[in-house]
Amino acid sequence: MEKLTNKEEEIMKILWRLNKAFVKDIMEEIKENKPHYNTLSTIVRNLEDKKFVGFTAYGKTHQYFPLIKKEDYYKAYVNKEMVGYFDNSYKNIVSFFAKEEKISVDELKEIINLIENGK
Known part of the structure; x- marks a missing residue:
């Protein structure tokens, strides 16, 4: 398991709290310094590459969930x-x-x- 960046940790805290979420749900939870939607989507995909999150596909949309406690x-x-x-x-x-x-x-x-x- 590798160390996450501050922004990745912020996103993981949201996912740990919500248990599962679409990128738009994560965006709604960010109170300050909201990234652009595409930037947030890239961060979430990076977390997927690092094996911190998995997803369920609904067509072209993905619902993400934590793989790491x-x-x-x-x-x-x-x-x-x-x-x-x-x-x-x-x-x-x-x-x-x-x-x-x-x-x-x-x-x-x-x-x-x-x-x-x-x-």
Whole structure:
């Protein structure tokens, strides 16, 4: 599995949320910096070439759906890259977000509870 570009990740997030969609459906979900329809169609076909999406053909129209689970992609890339920024330390990640006040004490307690209970 290869790393996706930012735009490809944006499209995949939409497909993961919708489960299946035509290019026009994906276009409707993009709120800012909407690409031209043909550009979006090319991005989706690139995702197909990369084996991230499959499709069902309805004549000349294709309805796309994810072939890769969001969790699998995040495990392979997002977590790996995020940890890399913090010297491969999850403690450093949590500490960073606590110091930047992006995570509350209650959320930290919830995380500890999840760890202690194995969930």
